[in-house]
Amino acid sequence: MVTVLKLGGSVITDKNTPETVDTRALAAAADALMSVSEPLVIVHGGGSFGHVHAAEHGISTTVGTTNWDGIYAVHAAMKRLNTAVLDVLHDRSIPAVPVHPLSVAERDRDGTLSLPVSSIDRLLKEGAVPVLHGDVIAHEEHGATVLSGDEVVTHVATGLSADRIGICSTVPGVLDDEDNVIEQIYSYDDVEAYLGGSESTDVSGGMAGKVKTLLSLGAPATIFGPEQLQPFLDGEAVGTYIDGSQ
Numbered sequence: 001m002v003t004v005l006k007l008g009g010s011v012i013t014d015k016n017t018p019e020t021v022d023t024r025a026l027a028a029a030a031d032a033l034m035s036v037s038e039p040l041v042i043v044h045g046g047g048s049f050g051h052v053h054a055a056e057h058g059i060s061t062t063v064g065t066t067n068w069d070g071i072y073a074v075h076a077a078m079k080r081l082n083t084a085v086l087d088v089l090h091d092r093s094i095p096a097v098p099v100h101p102l103s104v105a106e107r108d109r110d111g112t113l114s115l116p117v118s119s120i121d122r123l124l125k126e127g128a129v130p131v132l133h134g135d136v137i138a139h140e141e142h143g144a145t146v147l148s149g150d151e152v153v154t155h156v157a158t159g160l161s162a163d164r165i166g167i168c169s170t171v172p173g174v175l176d177d178e179d180n181v182i183e184q185i186y187s188y189d190d191v192e193a194y195l196g197g198s199e200s201t202d203v204s205g206g207m208a209g210k211v212k213t214l215l216s217l218g219a220p221a222t223i224f225g226p227e228q229l230q231p232f233l234d235g236e237a238v239g240t241y242i243d244g245s246q
């Protein structure tokens, strides 16, 4: 019973202040994770770390660069956030280990992602909690482009045949035009009118990018807010259920 969980950058950082961890929100999420005894992969987003540097250097999920100083600036920021997450997990004796996508993932000329999961699978079997993150990765003939945490979730979840996939963002789910949580999404067209980017600097498309990525997953996933993290981990149905495989 493998769970892949994304902690949104909008949850664990103050997305309006560059390179600022939301220590209270991160601690609350880590407290909830202490209850997990089954195999767990954590992925975190960029928040005020990766997105700010990626925007500064003009890098997005589709627009690449060969400015390796800029690429390193984005990756280094993501590693600083990753270390902050790992420290908080280790404070709670959660056996977290970092896995950096830049070291293993790539996109081909058409943008197709390859992200091998055998080392993640082995870490899980040995009892560790791999902690991946959105990153910059090599992209054939484009230098490097941004890999969103949502793409990491879909690829790792597919590769590991994960049983549960959760995306904890700052909102309680995907909202309609009256701010009600949409309970189920099966097609992008049905909800496109409600979807926007992020309110803060974000190079991976905010909620619109998230829904599009999750619909391509081929398995159900759930988007929910920080208050629903514990209920999600307890197996309850929360937030917005997204399934593009229907």
Ligand SMILES: Nc1ncnc2c1ncn2[C@@H]1O[C@H](COP(=O)(O)OP(=O)(O)OP(=O)(O)O)[C@@H](O)[C@H]1O
Residues within 6 Å of the ligand: 007, 008, 009, 010, 011, 044, 045, 046, 047, 048, 149, 168, 169, 170, 171, 173, 174, 175, 176, 194, 195, 196, 197, 198, 199, 202, 204, 205, 206, 207, 208, 210
């Ligand atoms: N219909 C919608 N429902 C909910 N949120 C929406 C909607 N349209 C746009 N948004 C925005 O999308 C944001 C969530 O996307 P965002 O990419 O910021 O989340 P995240 O994955 O938690 O953060 P990060 O990308 O840094 O990891 C919300 O905070 C909100 O501002």
Ligand SMILES: C=C(C)CCOP(=O)(O)O
Residues within 6 Å of the ligand: 009, 044, 045, 046, 047, 050, 051, 054, 074, 078, 133, 134, 135, 136, 146, 147, 148, 149, 150, 203, 204
């Ligand atoms: C901006 C970078 C490097 C990571 C983006 O990941 P996301 O916050 O999950 O979209």
